[in-house]
Amino acid sequence: MTQTLRILIVEDDPALIRGLGDNFRAAGFDVTTAADGQLGLTHALTQPPDLMLLDIMLPKINGYDLCRRVRHAKHGFPIVMLTAKGQEEEIVRGLELGADDYVTKPFGIRELLARVKRLLRREMIDSKELIVLGEMILDRDARKLTHDGEEIPLTQKEYRLLDYFVTNPHRALTRSSILDAVWGRSIIVSHRSVDRCITTLRSKLDAQPSQPKFIHTIRDIGYRFELPEG
Amino acid sequence: MTQTLRILIVEDDPALIRGLGDNFRAAGFDVTTAADGQLGLTHALTQPPDLMLLDIMLPKINGYDLCRRVRHAKHGFPIVMLTAKGQEEEIVRGLELGADDYVTKPFGIRELLARVKRLLRREMIDSKELIVLGEMILDRDARKLTHDGEEIPLTQKEYRLLDYFVTNPHRALTRSSILDAVWGRSIIVSHRSVDRCITTLRSKLDAQPSQPKFIHTIRDIGYRFELPEG
């Protein structure tokens, strides 16, 4: 690193390819495109990019299968889905299969760029031991959260949940992935336990837990953690 | 004993220089400043500090080059980058060149101090042979803990445990790492023996062992040692 960040666009509409490509190149990214699902998959697996834009309706392999297979190959780069309007149930499916965000066509290039940039900021987070959350500081070394130097005690589950959120900000996180990451793949608990833990964590993070600043819920999916500023 | 730690601030904004200088002096550091990259580089090479605060946008030599050249000269002191908002993409580059951490302007002095102290934690301990623990003094040369001149006798295990804690303050320490450090990697003892030793050590460190000031327990994880004042 750090050469420019690499973006793979998997899209069959030539006009969209050109528009997206131009804009992302202008924004300083290294762009490659694939015109169908098969090409996209091989490219994603052999030369994994830093982020992938993925249309759902594609020749040969559709966006769902591509997404699932990429994730099955244990690639973790962010995936942003491009969906047509009125396909909300597709969004749900896509996010469950491991996509991180979506935009519905027609979309503004500004919005898309903003989402992409937010997702890519994750790489900066990973290396940090100290993370600023508004007026709070999360110290991963000390495994503690402080507000003006005062410790905010977190239980084990709360801490692991927050840690997972912080390392995956701005992304749609399904309950299932949260369960895997925080509770562990082999543990079986009710999915409502996630909600419960979210509630207690929210109450400690935010003064007004009723209008959460950090943990946003995504109906039918799960939650999304937003870092301040941006 | 306790020579003060030296911080070099390379920054061209006079207001920021004064603000940072005041704050770090107040925190007990020995501060020198350089107003451009050239001055900063010569200073860093001829009188290497214990840590450097480095702005990116600088006259004469920019922060990246300065960072790279300092590292090329095999100086290992920590470098904290100061970046303006919107330069986030460049941060990764800075880290690649050898920076250890960064803050984005505008930043809170509290956050910056926390980051600096974290990076200097080891030096802050190592530069002292006498360590003040509340009303007690730990003399690592003599392997003695005293309170008002009265020696508090510590057993072998207790001393090694305290020593491990003192060299790793403010960090979450797992029982397993404690066992490795104090008992040795090859010795097999029950993990409850750690708790047992903690109890006896607590009873000697603290008047109210029920509300420990120094050794905090982190449920499901292990313990964390907190030094007073920072």
Add this chain to the structure above:
DNA sequence: CGATGACGTAACACAGTGGTAACATTCGGT
């Protein structure tokens, strides 16, 4: 507008964790 389902959250019960005292064993010095 009513039905359905998802989420927030309070209440409760129970398992597991850690503090610690009592007991056992090892160690070290004479």
Add this chain to the structure above:
DNA sequence: ACCGAATGTTACCACTGTGTTACGTCATCG
């Protein structure tokens, strides 16, 4: 070999964290 100190082990208990359940509220959709 003996004795006391140090160290490890075990057992008991209080407590807290956590999962479950239940209920209220809100959003969505027919």
